Amino acid sequence: MSRLSYFVRRTAITVGLIFLVASALFFFFRAMPGDYSSLLIQQGMNPEQIAQLRADWGLDEPIYVQYYEYITNLLTGNAGQSFRFSQPVWELVAPRILNSFVLVAPAITATYIVGGLFGAYIGRRRGSPLEKSGIISVSVFHSIPDFFLGIMLIALFSSTLGIFPTSGMLSPATMLQVQDQAYWQRFLLPEFWRHYTLPFMTVLLYFMQYPTLIMRNSVVEVSDQEYLHYHRLKGLPESKLLRKIIRHASLPVITLYPISLAASISGLVLIEVVFNWPGIGQLLVSSVLARDFPVIQFVFLIAATWVIIGNFLVDLLYGVLDPRVSVAGDED
């Protein structure tokens, strides 16, 4: 099988998976107890009004018709209407995705860079006090629930020291000012960065454990490999050996990075809630509380899609980084 047909096949599987997830979400939500439209129905409505409402939303159609509508709408970029805001779901979700991305992508990236380097550093100093305290501290930060870590940081840096604001992305006044400007212009405001620091730190501290421990183990393992000893015998200088160790050892960390990033973009619900960050996680929580099903359903779909695409990218990336992972039957 050539690389191209592997790519095509892998892409088809990815698309199929996303379709399956979309279908499963549709049927799960309709299989749930309670009426799908319960948010719309208000006290004092008479049966005719309710029937009218259900017809308006298409909920009186047989389920396969609803399913067909749902899928064709999704394909044309229509994710439905929010019950709560009577606004297209996509319009509601899109800016939230952007807000989440702005927080999570740099934070997770920084986590993997800092954690990877730190893990490599302590991996090279196996058995040292620094290694032991390093492992313990990253584990402690990951053992604390992330929302509690956030609250502690707020207590320390906002309430006690007063250095950073407690929550939000911008103060409400500034928010009104920048509303009509291009999104990136808020990055120019120092105020944005002061709001940004604490949630960023929370993500960094909480997620440091994965890359640090994986990199540390990986460095320890690679350092003992025969091929490294052979490189040393051949006279490669220490700096070059170190680069080779990092090159080999970072493979598992690089694999984890896109998956972790994809899972986090929609998954940092509690951190967003604690810091009142207007991201997709926060939207999810408020929508669940309001039983705004179309929004919840779509956010879940987005979350699953990120993870599926993340895995897909890892598969492709791995084939490039490690020649041993070849496409099945890819012998010449």
Place this chain on the structure above:
Amino acid sequence: MTDPILEFEDVDIRYRTEKGNDVHAVNDASFSINRHDYFGLVGESGCGKSTIADAIVGGLDANGEVTSGTIRYKGEEIQDYSEKEFNRNVRWKEISVIPQSSMNSLDPVMKLSNQAVEMAKYHTDLTKTEAVDRLRELFEVVGLSESRIHDYPHQFSGGMQQRAIIAFALYLRPSLIIADEPTTALDVIMQDQIIDYINGLKDDWDISMLMITHDISVVFENCDSMAVMHGGQVAETGSVVDVFDRPRHPYAILLQNAFPDVRFPDRELAVIDGHPPQLRGEVDFCTFADRCPWAKPECREGAPDPQAVAGDDDHQAWCIRADEMEELAADHLDRNATEESILEGER
């Protein structure tokens, strides 16, 4: 008369450890390898064989160090060379290595051609194309198809990787090759091929070899002279014929009797009691004393000095009772043989 290419003189090698009780991996080791000779170094796991190999090419782990003694290559002391000097003058150009476990020694994410280019970069002024061409020639020499030089190691079988490793060892036309267990991971047929091949190098390439192994038969078949090591000390050294016919160190005697011999198929195999010693702290005793049937209190009071074996050239045993060993061993092994056969009868 003798023309040594590599000499070890009273070499000590230590590994520093965190808690300060260093591992004295090699103690007072002395032997010499003559030009154009194949020299076998045998001993059990952990006796310091591979440490010696690493020390010769300056490849000791970061915490290892030659603490005293001299290593001379063609008369030059090389143990204090800087990395740079060593790379420019000795490593791979004069002394190259066939490493232990060839199957895992090639970098799995580099094409073989790139590994050659990388090696050339640190030792020569060859251009990339020249470096690849040279590997191509050597692939032909070791019997690999030259169309495969751009392959990755995992695309090779174990035997092919071994050949590639030999091609790398010959890459800069060295005078001395250190083969650290060159055949351990291979099946017997491949072992035989590789050993034949290595033997062929002697005349074709005018090479001397230090062959490190725990397989005495490999040494017996292929080497001119040898050393036996135990617990970081050289126990006995001499020509292969001398050491086999007139062993004078108890370990060499027992080791020889622990291997089956086609000439005496019915002989009982000797068992060497005890365990390899821990080499933490100062080693100022014979490390074989605790396992030796003939140990005397003096054996534990100082490291033994080499005793020349009368009548042989360059045959030495590091045992204070070397002179009496022949008789002692004859008695002991006879008695042992009868004991064993009584046990056999009861079963």
